[in-house]
Amino acid sequence: MVNKRIVLTGMGAFTPIGKTVFECWDSAVAGRSGIRRITLLDPSPFSSKIAGEVKDYDPSEYLDRRLVRRTDRFTQLAIIAAREAYGQSGLADSGMDPTRLGTIIGSGIGGIETLERDHRTALERGPDRISPFFCPMMISNMACGRVAIDLNAKGINYATVTACASSGHAIATAVDAIRLGHADAIIAGGTEAPITMMGLGGFCAMKALSTRNDDPQTASRPFDKDRDGFVIAEGAAMVVLEDYEHARERGADIMAEVSACGMTCDAHHITAPAEGAEGCARSMMLAVERAGRTLEDVDYINAHGTSTRLNDPSETEAIKTALGETMAYGIPVSSTKSVTGHLLGAAGAMELIFTALAIKEGIVPPTATLQEPDEECDLDYVQGEAREADLQFALSNSLGFGGHNVTIAVSRV
Template identity: 50%
Template sequence: MNLKRVVVTGLGALTPIGKTVPEFWEGLKNGVSGAAPITRFDASLFKTQFACEVKDFDAEQYLDRKEARKMDPFTQYAMIAADEAILDSGLDLEKINLLRAGVIWGSGIGGLKTFQDEVSDFVRGDGTPRFNPFFIPKMIADISTGFISIKYGFKGPNFVTVSACASGTNALIDAFNYIRLGKADVFISGGSEAAVTEAGIGGFNAMKALSQRNDAPETASRPFDKDRDGFVLGEGAGAIILEEYEHAKARGAKIYAELVGGGMTADAHHITAPHPDGEGASNVMQLALEDAGLKPEDIDYINVHGTSTPLGDVSEVKAIQKVFGDHAYKLNISSTKSMTGHLLGAAGAIEAIASILAVQNGIVPPTINHFTDDENLDVHLNLTFNKAQKREVRAALSNTFGFGGHNCSIIFKKIAG
């Protein structure tokens, strides 16, 4: 089958280190940490009292007040990032076939704050069932794509992928497949999450998944460091306009990069822990390379899942060494979660944007907060510690892995004629 080519023509980001794509990229290049004490609620009784929040966020600066009240923060974030991406793409919505324009989005949890608030209000009440009429629409994970499609009139495929922390990348791969199979011309794709709530922090604390470095939150996310003690919860959204190459070319669109391949696998091992030898991770990277028609030596940069957990970081590095062999020592590898924290279902979207911008600009963002080498990791690998590095990035691979054993890898490369 003659598959269509798929390119990136627009980007949008709302993150803990920048509320637009240019701000986000500056934060990445400069090694800015988004971690700070929680402001959303009183976290003084929690084991973890910090997170990577979107700073100084006011939904009404972006959205109509009445509309904003109908949305959980995860949908607000999605709408804001999608708007930036649409504007950046230069799409003329009156000139495209809206039946061939869709929205595929990722969210691992959906409206957690809405669910928490409504149930808390009910429990504190007198037992009379008084619920907000928008409770269910605000909570369900797929409502983000509903709102986005209504705003822009996109009438093509429309759904949300839910594969925990792999959700954003999962959404991008699904959109990629629809376009290259000739079933659509344009997608708004990406992911959003807003889990910095009492339930979010408390739930991950109960699993012992979060860092508890309350005395120095800005250095708490430290992937590959010997003293890492868990991930830092983040929030926000990333949006990417994916477009069929000839469609983009015909309208004279700016093209950031080409999306050339993706892979999806399952560990089939444990509900939260990765396979100790990185079996699912190595399989998914191999599948992504095969899908893209690339060899390991064609990749210059890997934006790793790299959450700063004791088990996950080691298993991912093992997987990279298995797939890339000697070429692993010529790669730049970095975890941008060291700066943004872990955005769960939105992680794949903002990390795809980081990968795209690395390809476009020839700059690899760093893994910050490295202080002590881990004897379980090969010190000869270039994990891009503490400072961004300049190099040509012909192709970048981005990994995201989720609870339940979900693995996704996606590859972007420089656009060729």
């Protein structure tokens, strides 16, 4: 049972750099940034005035009017990305038993736009004017609830909430759930729609966001000496994970294997990484060990790489600790947040997709905006341009406030 192989048979993404997986991958490889001046609200009172917004998003192009009114933006984005992933998997046409189809979707925050709107209504007009849809629209598990309704997925279903590691955990626990026999296939991923007064203002207050407002497209600058914070972004990314035997029997197009995951906690500080980045290092080592591989097998790491002062040198140190310096210097490490910005709860799923596509297509996406690496960041970050490479085995890191660390190990099939 626990030796089941789990494979990727569908992918979907709806982000600042594209409205399909293909568009997102194309932008990531080309280094096309999705970061612009904020349009969803007036950015003038905020120190950070830039973000990754889904461009020209009109929900009515995807969802009927009633569903649009009854869903927070984070749920809408999830439904759109999940439809693409599920459609690509071909499961709908293969007689999938709905009770064996699960949904596990993470969001760092949930329906914060709904929370703010109804809170304002309650203050201005009284608590008896709070919408009866307020609770079911706001709660962070509603993305997976709604996706299940939309795709008739009646199996295991829950949300993961671990800040920027949320969708890393969604995927990691989905892999385990299939191994344990809870489902034959699971739609797993993450979604986030944080570009609101409180979402933006909250991260501004932490001094976590880049204020490179005059140059949005290079503001998310992981590992650069002049990096000055992450760039907030919205979007959703979903995958279909499936029992390999189930996928093989129905003749599915298998994109990659998700071999194993490592999950740890720093137990150190609410936002700062642990001394020596030991939690992140352990999660990478655990993922490799559980995949039955050795550290020499690692061909590529898609880093969490947020572009904050603390994360990037710390994650660099973690990679050296995990792989040993010689091997750490010998493999490409890149951060696709350079072009997506930080999708928070959707970041782990988006980056797992990029990691899987890197293996499948033999292309390492670049850290597109890196100009001059920080002294403490001295690995091969695939600066500026994508690179062809024969990859067999790769890791994707997701780290979240709260000290959460997830590493997902992906293999060529």
